[in-house]
Amino acid sequence: MTGLSTLGRLAPLGAAVAAVAERLRPSVVTIENGSGAGAGVIWSADGLIITNDHVVPGDQARVRLGSQDVVPARVVGRDRLNDLAALRVPREGLPAAEVGDSRALRPGQLVLAMGHPLGLSHALTLGIVSALPTDDDERELIRADLALAPGNSGGPMVDAAGRVVGINAMVASPGLALAVPSHVVADFVTHIGEPAPWLGITALPVVLPPDLRRRVGVAAGLMITAVERGGPAEAAGLLPGDVIVAIAEEPVRHPRHLLEALARTPAGGDLDLVILRGGQGHRLRVAPARRAPQADVPPARSAA
Structure with a gap:
C-alpha cells in the first residue's frame, strides 16, 4: 500500500505536467530547412517565431504549425553568438506561448522541454534546473537535466506554470541540456531590425x-x-x-x-x-x- 499511496501523491504532479503540455503544444512548431528539422516557439501572435540559429542555415524555411498547415517563413533576425534566429510567417492570430522571466529561476525548479526529437512530434521531457548562468560564463545558458535529442533544438524550456524560460540550444552531455535564457531572447526580439x-x-x-x-x-x-x-x-x-x-x-x-x-x-x-x-x-x-x-x-x- 505504501507504493500505491506514494503514486497517489504524485498524481497531481502528473496532471499538472499534462496540463502544461496541452497548453504549450499549439505554440511549438516544426521548422523544416531542407536538410533536417528542428523546433521553434511562437513568440507573438503576429507570426514571429523564435528558434536556434543553427536550425535555419538559410534565409528561408518552412514551418509546420500545430494545425498541420505548412507555411513559408523568412529569417528576420539572427544572433549567432547566442544561437538565436527569428522567423516571420504570413499568419495572424497564432497561439503565442506565454513568456516568463528566466532571471527568476532557481536551481532545483522543475522545467519541461518540448520539441520533435528523432521525428517524434511534440515530445515532452521533464527535469530540474541544474545551474544558472554566471558572469564568468562565455555565454548565458541555463543548465537542466533534461533528456534532449536532435529535433529539440529551438524548442521551448518552460517552468511549471508553462511559461517559456529558455530556448533549448544543445546537449552538453547525456542528461545535461543547455538553453538560452528567455531574458536574452526577449532582448534579441526587442532589437530585431534595429541598426x-x-x-x-x-x-x-x-x-x-x-x-x-x-x-x-x-x-x-x-x-x-x-x-x-x-x-x-x-x-x-x-x-x-x-x-x-x-x-x-x-x-x-x-x-x-x-x-x-x-x-x-x-x-x-x-x-x-x-x-x-x-x-x-x-x-x-x-x-x-x-x-x-x-x-x-x-x-x-x-x-x-
Whole structure:
C-alpha cells in the first residue's frame, strides 16, 4: 500500500505536467530547412517565431504549425553568438506561448522541454534546473537535466506554470541540456531590425600572464586582433594587441560582456574602456556607430 499511496501523491504532479503540455503544444512548431528539422516557439501572435540559429542555415524555411498547415517563413533576425534566429510567417492570430522571466529561476525548479526529437512530434521531457548562468560564463545558458535529442533544438524550456524560460540550444552531455535564457531572447526580439551598435573591432578572450596579472590586478580580458579602417575604434585610437579589461569599471572577460555593454549604450553615448597596451593601463572613450547587424559572429571571437 505504501507504493500505491506514494503514486497517489504524485498524481497531481502528473496532471499538472499534462496540463502544461496541452497548453504549450499549439505554440511549438516544426521548422523544416531542407536538410533536417528542428523546433521553434511562437513568440507573438503576429507570426514571429523564435528558434536556434543553427536550425535555419538559410534565409528561408518552412514551418509546420500545430494545425498541420505548412507555411513559408523568412529569417528576420539572427544572433549567432547566442544561437538565436527569428522567423516571420504570413499568419495572424497564432497561439503565442506565454513568456516568463528566466532571471527568476532557481536551481532545483522543475522545467519541461518540448520539441520533435528523432521525428517524434511534440515530445515532452521533464527535469530540474541544474545551474544558472554566471558572469564568468562565455555565454548565458541555463543548465537542466533534461533528456534532449536532435529535433529539440529551438524548442521551448518552460517552468511549471508553462511559461517559456529558455530556448533549448544543445546537449552538453547525456542528461545535461543547455538553453538560452528567455531574458536574452526577449532582448534579441526587442532589437530585431534595429541598426546594431558597432565599434569596428574583432576581439578574442585571453588570460593574462601571471606577472602582468599581479601587476594590474586583473586576470583576463579581450585582446583586439583587428581594427576596421574608418570605424569608431580606429577613431578612438584602439590598436591591434590592446586588451580591453573593463568597461565603465565592470570587468570584461568574454565577448558577451562587450556586446552587452554595446547593447546598453544609447545612440550618441560613449563607452569608457580600460585597456592594457604594452603592459600599461590606459583609458579611452569610444563612441559606437550604428549599422546593420553582421551576419557572422563566431562564438570564440567577437566582431563588435
